[in-house]
Amino acid sequence: MLSALLPPPGPPRTLTIATLVNTLGIGLWMALNVIYATTVIGLSPGELGIGLGVASGLRLVLSTPMGHLADRLGPRAVQVWSFGLLVPLTLLLLVVHGFVQYVVVVSLHAVAWGTNRAAQGAMIAGVIPADDRVRVRAYLRAATNVSISVGAAIAGTLLAIGTVEAYRWGVVANVLTYAVAGVITARLPKVAPQPARRGPRLVALRDKPFLAFVVLDGLLSMHYLLLDVVLPLWIVQHTQAPRWMVAALLLANTVSVVLLQVRATKGTEDLRGAANAARWGGVFVAVACVVFSVTGEVSAIAASVLLVLGALAHVLGEVRQAAGSWGIAFGLAPDHAQGQYQGAYSMGIDLGRMLAPLVLTWLALQYGAVGWFVMAAAFGAVGLAMPAVVAWAGDRRPEVAPAVP
Template identity: 35%
Template sequence: MRLSGLPAGGGRLAAAALVQSLGIGLFMASSMAFFTRQVGLSANQVGAGLAGAGAVALAVSLYGGELADRYGARRVLAELYAARAVCCVVYAFVTSFWQFLAVTLFAVCVDRAAPPVLQALVAGSVPDQRDRTRVLAVVNVVRNVGLGAGAMAAGAALVSDTLLAYQLTLSAIGLAFLGGAALVLRVTEAERPAVRAKPAWALPDRGYLALTGLNFLLMFFDTLLLVAMPVWVLEHTNAPRITVSVLFTLNTALVVVLQIPVSRFADGLRRTSRLMAGAGAVLAVAGLCFAAAGGAGGWVAVGWLGAAVVALSLGEVMANSAGWELSIALAPAEVRGRYLAVFNLGLSAERVLGPIVVTGLLLSAGTAGWIGAAAVFLLAGVTGERVALGTGTREAAEPVEA
């Protein structure tokens, strides 16, 4: 992956994302085996701990943006990465469920606080809008590459299956986060505007909140891929079981290939708003293709599923690019971290609510569920375009008070 075409700060942020995503990939692939085989926890205990920590982190993560506004996104992001490193070291000495729960609660809160702080740092260190969106696209791509590489590297610990091997792996993960923190500290951040005299709990304006909610709906592409697609293929189509693995691989490859080129269309408020509408339309096509696969046989079903994942992947990179740019462009500079934290709260909420909605509503309704999802995507994209343009017009007409 060439990073030389990025501005200096963007290249360092992309490198930091690659390093720390290697650590996350290592952790994701090896942690369950460590907690169940070495610590002695049950799979249900691990799942309950992660779910509980994720629910608490929904509210706590808002404070990451507040801290970024007050102390600078570079400092806060480096401290968040360093905190993750400490969590990895402490994990190596966990011996009970309650110890696991305490460390996990802290680790998940730190993890969920980081994305809006990263966006705020990109906005504050990369002044050109086109470069800014491209940096976030590159970060997303290298993160996916790093996750895959880290997961492969975890094979050594899984094969050895000894306490020492897992402890060494956790130490390597901690070093990866420290490396990310060191790279972040080398980024030059612009001077922060003075924070307005506004209480920390104050919400963004109504237009920004509406855009957050509509983006929340578009982000359901993630749950459709991870939850709905495998269940639909295995239980509602005649496609071979190996199709699930092929479709996941296809999605990963398409996101890596398409994310950076598509990000170039997020150029200015009008084009970026249209990109959001386009994302909704393409995701709607994906929903209709999934619906068609349910009534098809054999290889015809495979064809419809392949078309669905191609459309889903394209909608994913379009929605990502539009969401990154609009969330930054429509946030007042002096409270940007706070606004971005609220916007990213929608993403975190989708991770919690998505599986419940998809399994309880979409899959239980069968083909009609996919058609309903297509309608929701289309409506969210079109409405999002109008809300973004309306909010941007108001921001331009009403300058923010110093």
Template identity: 40%
Template sequence: MPHLLPPAGPRRTLALAQFGNSVGDGAYYVTSALYFTHVVGLAPTRIGLGLTLAWAVGSVAGVPLGRIADRRGPRGTAVLLALATGAAVASFLVVRGFLPFLAAACLYATAQSGLAAARQALLAGLVAKEDRTGALAHLQSTLNAGLAVGAGLGGLALSAGTTSAYLAVFAVDALSFLLCALVLLRLPAVAPVSALPGARLEVLRDRPYAVVTLLNTVLLLRMPLLSIGLPLWIAGRTDAPEWLVSALFILNTTAVMLFQVRTAGSVTGLGTAARAIRRSGLLMLLTCAAFALSGGTPRWVAVTALVGGSVLLVAGEMLQSAGSWQIGFDLAPAGRIGEYQGFFGAGVTVARTLGPLLLTALLMGMGTAGWLLLGGLFLAASWAMGRVSRWAGERRREPAGVPAPGGAAARAA
């Protein structure tokens, strides 16, 4: 089994920064809903509206912030955005109304989206092209480890159920982004791109890349499937115990932590990435079929189908992640990594924002037929991704005179 820690150097430092803020995020994810209702005093519908608006703003802001990372240098941009994210989380400690909450949430989502794009540009500048997918696999493993630790801390706050405990969780999250910024400062600076030919935001005119991003967004519906769709299905349509939701979440995060690096090892270019995504589509179809079998069956059958489906789900997730990382980077022109990754990363936001509505309609509204339709959608998108990525690769044009990220020319000491 590959080492869980990446090699010493920039990749390990990036992983340490990822671990630091993911611990805070893990605590935030499990406590935020109750914090905003019990402490801030907002109605659940207002929380949902505010977060939806905030992430819509964040998804749009990711592209220009990624562009700034390219032009001004990704390390400095990432450090500033990590500090801005920490400040946004800290502001949640004092907001006590909807409009201040909305402003803080917009700052949080915008800074998070920009930080993700800037860190991808930073990775591209510090890691050789052929090593990026492996580096991202290590970061994903680190992310899951941090989320698991943070979720445990959040669980302690939930058990205490006091205002002080909730406030402590948000303070930890804010400090985690400060730690992230300090760790990022230990990395070498990556030279900014002084000038690029073409449109100011070229990604908005790159139709092949837009189609790739759209297909990837469809495949990313697996994210709310685990956090929203499956829990609702288990509680409303099966005889399985509700604690199984937590057990399946632990199964997923642990498997990604242990096996994502190995899974990504076979992905080395556009061809292997397309094959990995096609395999993930087939696994996702089988996943949805297994979950469909759990409805209206005896408890032992339901539990067996849900566990089996969850194993297939995490296998498909790891293949899809590795393939999409490779495609997203390989199709981004040199010098525009931050801009393109800001656009590609918006798929995560869209999937998390619109996914719950779609999954609720399909699974709770249509039952078994909804599961099969969802599985067919995953399969179709995964097979289309191969064709579209080849088309995009053929039409890709590198800007002249721009040094390729990952080489010595792209770095400054």
């Protein structure tokens, strides 16, 4: 398990350790966020939803400009400063009162976090050779799965205590993870800032073939919410499988991603191989949806077996699609604009995660097996379209504008 988490010593290992620390706090806060906002701050569910929606929208809109900032100032500096901003912004949650203050704080927090994410992508491109970038991203994702689970377990202990003081200590723990991750990130090699160039600044948003990939990848990335949101509701409401299967499938998925993600990067070093990986990712997810569609009409034992088989197909699709999309995003981005291209790439994922709970839950719970077949057709079609779109984007990469004297 340890070998699946830590790459060889050097910048890849430093990046991975920083990610382990950072996502430990994220896992903790993901489990505490809703309870803290409604119990300690006193928000209604509607106010919480509006606040989180505004924050997510701002992060989505500003991710590309913040990535451009990382290119211009240097990704290490921007990432360290974003960690530095996340510390006081998180601490402010201890003194926030009311809806307006909450929206302001979580919106600024979301922008800082989006900036951090785009800068990390540029950092990987700056300190890791091109052939190893996808593999390093795989180590980061494996580490993320483990540390988020550990953070959620710690949050479970705080929730079991159930006091306001315990929840506040959760906020403080999250602050500490940001601070430590920032210190570790500062130890990475410096990446030289990119000079200003003639022409438009946000070239990623003018690169139509790349944006077509971003849209397809965002649609395909909706599958990440299948096991987290859709399948638990499906199992409880539409199958005879025991409810504990929800936790068992989530645990199996986490372990499988840790063990398989690095191996799944094989062959994704070039655009053609990465596009093929994304294609097969979509096909495997489509197969999983077909398997899930029949679990509502069989016995408890048969449903449990089919759920396991479907989850296996899903995780194979998940790790291949993730590896392929990283390879495409790095491969299509010009070296001087990795930050803004990684920021634009994350827009698709954010949009997919915003749409997935509503759309996929509606399809499965409202239409049953038919809804699952619609999902299968959509994921399969997007996956099959990926190589053609990536080939088009590769042929139409924009020319690099000269630097401003």
